Amino acid sequence: MKVSFVVPTRNSARTLDTCLGSLRAQTHQDVQIVVVDNASTDATVDIARWWADRFADRGPERSAQRNHGLRCATGDVVVFLDSDMVAEPGLAAAIVDRFTGQSELGALVLPERSFGTGFFTRCRVLEKSLYVGDDRVEAPRAFRRDVIEALGGWSESLVAAEDWDLADRTAAAGVGIGRVDAWIWHDEGRLRLAGTFAKKRYYGRWIDHYLALHPDGRRKLVRTALFRRPLWLLRHPLLTAGLFLLKATEALALYLGVRDVQHRRPVPKAA
Amino acid sequence: MRILVLNWRDPAHPLAGGAEVYTAEILRRWAAAGHQVTLFAAAVAGRPAEETVDGYRVVRAGGRFTVYRQARRWWRRHGRGHFDIVVDETNTVPFFAGEWVDDGARTVALVHQTCEEIWHHNAPFPASYLGRYALEPWWLRRLGRGPILAVSESTRRSLARFGAGQVRVVPEGFAPPPMDAPPAREPTPTVVFCGRMVPYKRPADVVLAATIAARTIPDLRVWMIGGGPQLRRMRAGAPPGVEFLGWVDEATKHDLMARAHAHVATSVREGWGLVVTEAAALGTPTIAYDVPGLRDSTRAAGGVLVPPEPQALARWLVELLPRWMAGDFEPVPFGGARPWDEVADAVLAAVSECAHAAR
Numbered sequence: 001m002k003v004s005f006v007v008p009t010r011n012s013a014r015t016l017d018t019c020l021g022s023l024r025a026q027t028h029q030d031v032q033i034v035v036v037d038n039a040s041t042d043a044t045v046d047i048a049r050w051w052a053d054r055f056a057d058r059g060p061e062r063s064a065q066r067n068h069g070l071r072c073a074t075g076d077v078v079v080f081l082d083s084d085m086v087a088e089p090g091l092a093a094a095i096v097d098r099f100t101g102q103s104e105l106g107a108l109v110l111p112e113r114s115f116g117t118g119f120f121t122r123c124r125v126l127e128k129s130l131y132v133g134d135d136r137v138e139a140p141r142a143f144r145r146d147v148i149e150a151l152g153g154w155s156e157s158l159v160a161a162e163d164w165d166l167a168d169r170t171a172a173a174g175v176g177i178g179r180v181d182a183w184i185w186h187d188e189g190r191l192r193l194a195g196t197f198a199k200k201r202y203y204g205r206w207i208d209h210y211l212a213l214h215p216d217g218r219r220k221l222v223r224t225a226l227f228r229r230p231l232w233l234l235r236h237p238l239l240t241a242g243l244f245l246l247k248a249t250e251a252l253a254l255y256l257g258v259r260d261v262q263h264r265r266p267v268p269k270a271a
Numbered sequence: 272m273r274i275l276v277l278n279w280r281d282p283a284h285p286l287a288g289g290a291e292v293y294t295a296e297i298l299r300r301w302a303a304a305g306h307q308v309t310l311f312a313a314a315v316a317g318r319p320a321e322e323t324v325d326g327y328r329v330v331r332a333g334g335r336f337t338v339y340r341q342a343r344r345w346w347r348r349h350g351r352g353h354f355d356i357v358v359d360e361t362n363t364v365p366f367f368a369g370e371w372v373d374d375g376a377r378t379v380a381l382v383h384q385t386c387e388e389i390w391h392h393n394a395p396f397p398a399s400y401l402g403r404y405a406l407e408p409w410w411l412r413r414l415g416r417g418p419i420l421a422v423s424e425s426t427r428r429s430l431a432r433f434g435a436g437q438v439r440v441v442p443e444g445f446a447p448p449p450m451d452a453p454p455a456r457e458p459t460p461t462v463v464f465c466g467r468m469v470p471y472k473r474p475a476d477v478v479l480a481a482t483i484a485a486r487t488i489p490d491l492r493v494w495m496i497g498g499g500p501q502l503r504r505m506r507a508g509a510p511p512g513v514e515f516l517g518w519v520d521e522a523t524k525h526d527l528m529a530r531a532h533a534h535v536a537t538s539v540r541e542g543w544g545l546v547v548t549e550a551a552a553l554g555t556p557t558i559a560y561d562v563p564g565l566r567d568s569t570r571a572a573g574g575v576l577v578p579p580e581p582q583a584l585a586r587w588l589v590e591l592l593p594r595w596m597a598g599d600f601e602p603v604p605f606g607g608a609r610p611w612d613e614v615a616d617a618v619l620a621a622v623s624e625c626a627h628a629a630r
Binding site for chain 1: 566575577579580586591594
């Protein structure tokens with residue numbers, strides 16, 4: 001069973017080499033790497049061409065890049081990773097194992113761990129560890145080719161929340177969603193409040209649109225998973241405080257992002 | 272050519288490390304090729320102020336902090352007018368030869384690694400912040416006005432972040448250890464770590480990873496090679512399966528490395544990470560933290576990079592050890608580095624092409 005990894009990039013030189021290196025080092029033999037760049041100006045293109053089997057340049061946003069990657073991919077299974085993710089060596093093997101063993105499964109959730117430096121990154125690591133196993137937050141990233149094609153790929157009208165949108169459509173289509181034991185490691189770099197704020201405010205512009213498409217999607221915005229393991233939080237009081245500051249900042253940013261659309265404010269250049 | 276090399280440590284210094292091996296190997300070959308080579312370094316107890324080693328002259332004066340002033344003084348009294356090229360081999364603190372070589376001799380800096388995060392491991396609290404965020408950026412910005420040679424792509428990138436534009440990467444060298452026949456691999460899964468027991472090498476991460484991995488591989492053994500200030504404390508708290516061997520001689524080290532199934536490297540940062548090269552030349556693959564320097568040597572040696580977390584190291588070990596035990600990893604010629612003869616030629620060529628007249 002051939003596994004195609006589709007990685008969209010945009011000025012991703014900091015993390016891309018490790019990401020693609022980890023895909024090349026998979027213990028499963030039959031792996032294809034497809035990189036779809038979007039007009040990068042740093043070393044991304046050189047790094048991508050060095051590792052990838054297929055390289056393309058496509059815009060304007062991540063969903064379009066991923067859909068183009070899907071068209072380039074020739075695998076029986078298509079896995080969508082981001083350029084700041086590192087795959088464990090057994091990931092492709094675990095995916096193949098699950099799909100061959102359980103024919104009713106059409107999509108797989110890949111559990112995620114965060115890493116990086118700095119205080120807020122450690123808060124994020126704690127947050128992500130609380131989400132593991134919560135299907136309201138986790139979205140599938142590995143699909144059988146016929147399943148993702150039947151779903152019509154990623155929604156190009158969404159720049160953010162497109163993973164939730166696809167997860168909702170996958171579930172609504174009655175596709176079986178499973179999970180694997182191998183992890184993907186998400187490089188958060190050095191997380192800063194200001195940077196997170198700007199990103200979430202930009203993402204907030206698509207939340208209204210997403211909620212219009214999926215009226216019950218509102219429950220994804222309420223992270224009850226954070227309170228599922230109160231002991232974990234009590235054990236790290238400082239990180240917990242940081243985590244709630246981080247979440248409050250993100251909530252405010254999303255709210256302002258939604259208002260930006262309602263007031264028809266122009267998209268900031270930096271985004 | 273008449274070449275002066277400034278390095279605060281010479282190969283005879285008790286704290287000499289990878290950078291000094293590099294210096295000794297290339298200077299010896301330059302001298303053998305007929306160049307007149309002088310190395311200026313800090314004084315070493317029990318060593319003369321001036322001697323000839325392997326065909327090149329070693330001049331020693333000053334201590335860790337005064338060697339920089341002494342170098343300048345020596346230049347005024349004895350050096351001026353006697354050299355064509357001055358190489359400022361920077362180990363955190365530059366000599367700034369480019370600012371005081373005033374007789375038309377050309378200068379170039381040679382940088383193995385930037386210090387950055389290591390400040391927090393090597394200096395006490397306020398000094399570490401001063402060093403990392405004020406002194407080093409200031410030094411490197413000044414150094415970056417002239418030409419620089421870097422031993423790895425990671426170092427070149429770090430220097431570029433501090434504004435250095437004219438940086439050229441020179442190869443890292445390696446001489447395969449003499450070994451008659453490679454020893455047989457251990458029957459049980461064995462991992463080797465080789466480095467001083469100091470915080471910036473993060474030996475504690477290896478121990479933690481071993482503890483986590485041992486839940487899946489109960490007969491896992493870990494050999495921790497290397498002396499250092501934390502050895503005694505770490506040895507006292509070693510979990511079962513983890514053995515602290517302390518400092519061992521080169522032959523023993525190579526024997527242990529060749530018998531293990533995997534080598535792990537967990538430093539905060541390296542210039543290159545020669546120990547990875549060494550392991551690969553002995554046929555032992557490396558799992559290394561994805562940090563500057565280790566990134567370069569591990570890629571060149573065909574090893575595997577992991578997120579810098581003990582948990583990640585453990586998961587990769589569990590996944591890869593059984594495979595490496597089954598099929599042997601092929602030794603990589605020169606462990607992914609270059610033979611020293613080639614390095615000496617390349618550095619000399621780079622030095623003569625890049626060096627600029629200071630004034």
